[in-house]
Amino acid sequence: MRCLALNASFEPLTMVPVRRALRLVIEGKAEIVESDSDVVRSERLTLPKPAIIRLVKFVHVPRRFRRQVTNTFLFARDGYRCQYCHRGHGDLRHRECLTRDHLVPLSRGGDNEWTNVVTACSTCNTRKGNHLPVECGMHPWAVPREPHFVHLSWAVRRLSSQQAKYIKLFYGEAALKALGGAVAGTEGERLKNVGNKSKA
Ligand SMILES: [Zn+2]
Numbered sequence: 001m002r003c004l005a006l007n008a009s010f011e012p013l014t015m016v017p018v019r020r021a022l023r024l025v026i027e028g029k030a031e032i033v034e035s036d037s038d039v040v041r042s043e044r045l046t047l048p049k050p051a052i053i054r055l056v057k058f059v060h061v062p063r064r065f066r067r068q069v070t071n072t073f074l075f076a077r078d079g080y081r082c083q084y085c086h087r088g089h090g091d092l093r094h095r096e097c098l099t100r101d102h103l104v105p106l107s108r109g110g111d112n113e114w115t116n117v118v119t120a121c122s123t124c125n126t127r128k129g130n131h132l133p134v135e136c137g138m139h140p141w142a143v144p145r146e147p148h149f150v151h152l153s154w155a156v157r158r159l160s161s162q163q164a165k166y167i168k169l170f171y172g173e174a175a176l177k178a179l180g181g182a183v184a185g186t187e188g189e190r191l192k193n194v195g196n197k198s199k200a
Pocket residue numbers: 082083084085086087120121122123124125
C-alpha cells in the first residue's frame with residue numbers, strides 16, 4: 001500500500017512509496033496526517049507507517065507534469081475500454097490488446113496531447129488505420145479531455161478507505177464516485193491487475 005501525499009493546502013497530490021514518504025517526514029518536509037497501525041523500524045528510529053502525509057510547504061504543481069500522457073494513464077482515463085467498440089480489457093480476445101489511437105493520426109499532423117489520443121483495442125486501431133474519424137465513421141465513445149492527473153494516479157493505484165476520505169474532503173463525494181472502482185474493492189482489484197502490466 002502506498003501513501004497518499006497531500007499538498008500543504010490538503011489538496012491530494014499523488015501516491016508515493018512509503019519509504020519516500022518517511023524520508024520526507026524525517027527531513028522535516030512533510031508531517032504524518034494519519035498512519036497505519038504498523039510501525040517502520042530503522043537502526044535509530046521507530047516511526048508509524050504513514051498512510052497520509054502532508055507537505056509542510058505548499059508546492060506549485062506545474063502544468064507540464066500534469067500533461068504527460070502514458071498508456072497507463074490513458075487507459076485509466078478511458079476506463080480500460082476501447083473507445084470505438086467499447087469492449088473492456090476483459091472482453092478482448094487472445095491476441096488483442098489495448099492500444100493508443102490518435103484521432104488525427106501522427107502521420108497527418110496529429111499530436112500526443114490528451115485531446116487527440118484515445119484507448120482503442122488493437123482490432124479497432126488497425127481498422128481505423130490512417131483515417132480521420134469523419135472519414136471512416138469511427139467516433140470515440142467519449143470526447144477525449146485532459147484529466148486531472150491526480151484522478152489518474154488514483155485510478156491506477158489502489159486507495160484505502162482511509163485515504164479516500166481525504167479525496168472526499170477536498171473534492172467532494174462526486175469526485176470519489178467518478179473514480180468509481182479506484183477505491184479498494186473488487187473493481188480496484190481488477191484495475192490493479194491491469195495497471196501492473198505497465199507502471200508509469
Ligand atoms: Zn475496439
